[in-house]
Amino acid sequence: MPYPRSAPRTLFEKVWDQHVVASRDDGPDLLFIDRHLVHEGSHHAFAKLREKGLPVARPDLTFGVADHYVPTRNRSGGLADAGVRRMVDQLSENARAHGIRLFGLDDPRQGIVHVVGPEQGLTLPGLTIVCGDSHTSTHGAFGAMAFGIGASDVAHVLATQTLWQKRPRRMRIAFEGELMPGVGAKDMALSWIARLGADGARGHAIEYAGSAVRALSMEGRLTLCNLSIEGGGRLGMIAPDETTIRYLEGRPFAPTGDLFARAAEDWLALASDGSAAFDREIVLAAGEIAPVVTWGTSPEDALPITGETPDPGRMADEGRAAHAREALAYMGLVPGRPLTEIAVDRVFIGSCTNSRIEDLRAAAAVLAGRKARVPGLVSPGSSLVKRQAEEEGLDRIFVEAGLEWVESGCSMCVGMNGDIVAPGERCASTTNRNFKGRQGPGARTHLMSPAMVAAAAIEGRLADARPYLEGRI
Amino acid sequence: MEPFRRLEAIACPLPLASVDTDQIIPARFMKTPRSEGYGRFLLHDLRHDAEGRPTGALSLDDPTRAGARILVARRNFGAGSSREAAVYALVDYGIRCVIAPSFGDIFAANAANNGLLPAAVAEEDAERLLLALESGLAGLVVDLEAERIEGAGEAIAFSVDPVVRTKLLNGWDDLDLTLSRADAIAAFTAADAERRPWARPRG
Structure with missing residues (x-):
C-alpha cells in the first residue's frame, strides 16, 4: 500500500494513492471506486452482469439518473417514443432489481447526471467517481478523481466496485491573472484546447490551477473540468478550497456536523504540495482570453x-x-x-x-x-x-x-x-x-x-x- | 475473449483525422440490444446519404475490400464519448485492429476490453500506410508479439500500452481477474472506513 507517503505529491497522486486496493507488476493499480453513476445508456453493462450471473457489489455507492434519453417536453402521461420509453424503463428496472437509488423521470431531483451529483452532495473532494459517460470529468471541479468509462468497465465496477487503471501522467494547466468581463470558464476551456489540440492532454490527468481558476465559482469550475475530455485529458481536477467547502455544506448526501469538519480538514490537505512535480506544465494569461466560438x-x-x-x-x-x-x-x-x-x-x-x-x-x-x-x-x-x-x-x-x-x-x-x-x-x-x-x-x-x-x-x-x-x- | 497474436487481413484506408465516436456510431442507433449486431452501424453517416442509401464514399464499401479486419486512420481516432458501442460497431463489422497515430483514451480502453487492438504508429508511418493502401495494396500483417506491421515495404513498428498488449495476447477479461481479489477489496474497504469515515454517502 503506497499510503501514506512523505514525498511531495500532486492533488491527483494523493487521491489516487488513497484508492489503491492492489497493484500489478506490469503497471496497473486496482482502484476502489467511491461513487458509480449509471444512466439509461448503462444497459449494456447490466446485460453483461446478468450474463455472468453477478450481483451489484455496492448498490449503496451506485446511483442512477435518467438523463440521456428523456424527452424535455410532454413527459406526463407516458413517453410517446417506444425506443426512448424502453431505455428509461430499463434503467428503472435495473435500479429496482439491484437496489440502486434512482433519480428517475418523476423525481424532483432528476436532471443531468453531472449536474445532479454535485447538487446532491454525492460528489465530494477526494473521491473516485466513474460513470459511463466521458463528461464525468466534470466532477473533478471538487478535487475528485472522476472519469468516463465504457460498458465493460461499468460492468466491472458494478460487480466489484473497483477498476484496473494505469496511472496517467500529470499535467498542470495554470490560468494566471484576471479574466475580462464577459469571459468565463467556457472560453478558458476552448482556449487551451485550441492551443494544445483535441488530443493535447491525451494520457494525462489535468490539474487546473492559477489565480483565474481559484477565482471561479463552483459552476465555472464544473464547466472547465467538464471539457477536459475535449482536450483528450483522462480527467481534470481543481484543488478543494473554501469555495468548494462552502458549496458542499448542507448538501443532502454530504456529511454533516463533526464529520463534515473532519472531512473539510482532509479535503484542504489534498492540494498539490508546493514542490510536487508535473510531467507537463502550461501557463496561460487569463487576461488575454476573449469570448471564443x-x-x-x-x-x-x-x-x-x-x-x-x-x-x-x-x-x-x-x-x-x-x-x-x-x-x-x-x-x-x-x-x-x-x-x-x-x-x-x-x-x-x-x-x-x-x-x-x-x-x-x-x-x-x-x-x-x-x-x-x-x-x-x-x-x-x-x-x-x-x-x-x-x-x-x-x-x-x-x-x-x-x-x-x-x-x-x-x-x-x-x-x-x-x-x-x-x-x-x-x-x-x-x-x-x-x-x-x-x-x-x-x-x-x-x-x-x-x-x-x-x-x-x-x-x-x-x-x-x-x-x-x-x-x- | 479470443487471444490476439498475429493478424493477416485485408485493410481499409480511412484518411480522416479525429474520427470521433459519434461518427463511428451515431447516437440514434445505441438503443439497439447488442445481440442484434452493431456492424451495420459502423461509420453509418459517413457511408450513407440522408435517405440511408450507401454512397460508397469510404473504402469500407469497396467490394475489393470486403472482409476487411484492419482499418488505418489519421490522428485522434475514437475521440469523444465513452460509448463502447463504437467498439461494438467495429468488432461486429469484423475489424480487429485500428492503426492510427493516436487514439482517444477511453476508446483505447474499450477496444482492449473487446479484443480490438489500437495500434499507434508515427504520423509519417500512418501516411505511408494510407498511401500504400490507396495505391492498391490489399492487406497488412499485424504482429502483436513483435509490435510490427508488415506489408507496406519496410516493417513499421507500432506501440500499444503494455497492459493492453498482455490483455490482448492472453485474451484476458479483467472481471475474471478481479473477482479472485475479493479479500483484498474487503480489507481495503474496512481500512478505508477508518481513514475516510466521511466518504460514504449520507442517507
Whole structure:
C-alpha cells in the first residue's frame, strides 16, 4: 500500500494513492471506486452482469439518473417514443432489481447526471467517481478523481466496485491573472484546447490551477473540468478550497456536523504540495482570453469571436489543412470571413457543460428585455435548477425573448432523445461537442458560452456578447 | 475473449483525422440490444446519404475490400464519448485492429476490453500506410508479439500500452481477474472506513 507517503505529491497522486486496493507488476493499480453513476445508456453493462450471473457489489455507492434519453417536453402521461420509453424503463428496472437509488423521470431531483451529483452532495473532494459517460470529468471541479468509462468497465465496477487503471501522467494547466468581463470558464476551456489540440492532454490527468481558476465559482469550475475530455485529458481536477467547502455544506448526501469538519480538514490537505512535480506544465494569461466560438467539427477548431474562419491554403501541415478543408465544407463556411458574419438558424442553452444556475443567469443577463431573431431551446441542468431559475424569473426572460423553456435532460447535446438540429441547420450551442452529426444528422454546431449563445440569438448570427453585457454584470 | 497474436487481413484506408465516436456510431442507433449486431452501424453517416442509401464514399464499401479486419486512420481516432458501442460497431463489422497515430483514451480502453487492438504508429508511418493502401495494396500483417506491421515495404513498428498488449495476447477479461481479489477489496474497504469515515454517502 503506497499510503501514506512523505514525498511531495500532486492533488491527483494523493487521491489516487488513497484508492489503491492492489497493484500489478506490469503497471496497473486496482482502484476502489467511491461513487458509480449509471444512466439509461448503462444497459449494456447490466446485460453483461446478468450474463455472468453477478450481483451489484455496492448498490449503496451506485446511483442512477435518467438523463440521456428523456424527452424535455410532454413527459406526463407516458413517453410517446417506444425506443426512448424502453431505455428509461430499463434503467428503472435495473435500479429496482439491484437496489440502486434512482433519480428517475418523476423525481424532483432528476436532471443531468453531472449536474445532479454535485447538487446532491454525492460528489465530494477526494473521491473516485466513474460513470459511463466521458463528461464525468466534470466532477473533478471538487478535487475528485472522476472519469468516463465504457460498458465493460461499468460492468466491472458494478460487480466489484473497483477498476484496473494505469496511472496517467500529470499535467498542470495554470490560468494566471484576471479574466475580462464577459469571459468565463467556457472560453478558458476552448482556449487551451485550441492551443494544445483535441488530443493535447491525451494520457494525462489535468490539474487546473492559477489565480483565474481559484477565482471561479463552483459552476465555472464544473464547466472547465467538464471539457477536459475535449482536450483528450483522462480527467481534470481543481484543488478543494473554501469555495468548494462552502458549496458542499448542507448538501443532502454530504456529511454533516463533526464529520463534515473532519472531512473539510482532509479535503484542504489534498492540494498539490508546493514542490510536487508535473510531467507537463502550461501557463496561460487569463487576461488575454476573449469570448471564443468554434468554427469546425472538433472542439480544437476554436477562435476568438473577433477572428475569421481559417484558410487551409495557408496551413503548413497538410493533415491539418485537410481537416480544416473538410470541416469548413461540412459547416458550409468559406475561408477568411469574419466569424460575426455567420448566420445561425437556432440556439441551444443546456447540457452538462453549461446548464447550471449561473449559466442561465449569464444568458438571461444578455437576453433581458431583448428578442431572439431565431428559435431556441433552454433546458436547465436539473429539475432543481429549473425550479430555482423560475423562482428568479429567468424563465420569463427566456420565454419573452422568444425561446422555449423545457424540462431537464441531455436534450439537444446528444441527438438521442428527440431534441435535434435539422440537417444543414446551424446551431449556436452551449454544449461540448461540435462533431459532425452530434446534434442530429447533418447538423452544424458552433460551441460557445451561454452569454455568447444569447448574443447569437439576438443577432441571428455569431456575435460578441460583451456589448450586450455592458452595465449588466 | 479470443487471444490476439498475429493478424493477416485485408485493410481499409480511412484518411480522416479525429474520427470521433459519434461518427463511428451515431447516437440514434445505441438503443439497439447488442445481440442484434452493431456492424451495420459502423461509420453509418459517413457511408450513407440522408435517405440511408450507401454512397460508397469510404473504402469500407469497396467490394475489393470486403472482409476487411484492419482499418488505418489519421490522428485522434475514437475521440469523444465513452460509448463502447463504437467498439461494438467495429468488432461486429469484423475489424480487429485500428492503426492510427493516436487514439482517444477511453476508446483505447474499450477496444482492449473487446479484443480490438489500437495500434499507434508515427504520423509519417500512418501516411505511408494510407498511401500504400490507396495505391492498391490489399492487406497488412499485424504482429502483436513483435509490435510490427508488415506489408507496406519496410516493417513499421507500432506501440500499444503494455497492459493492453498482455490483455490482448492472453485474451484476458479483467472481471475474471478481479473477482479472485475479493479479500483484498474487503480489507481495503474496512481500512478505508477508518481513514475516510466521511466518504460514504449520507442517507
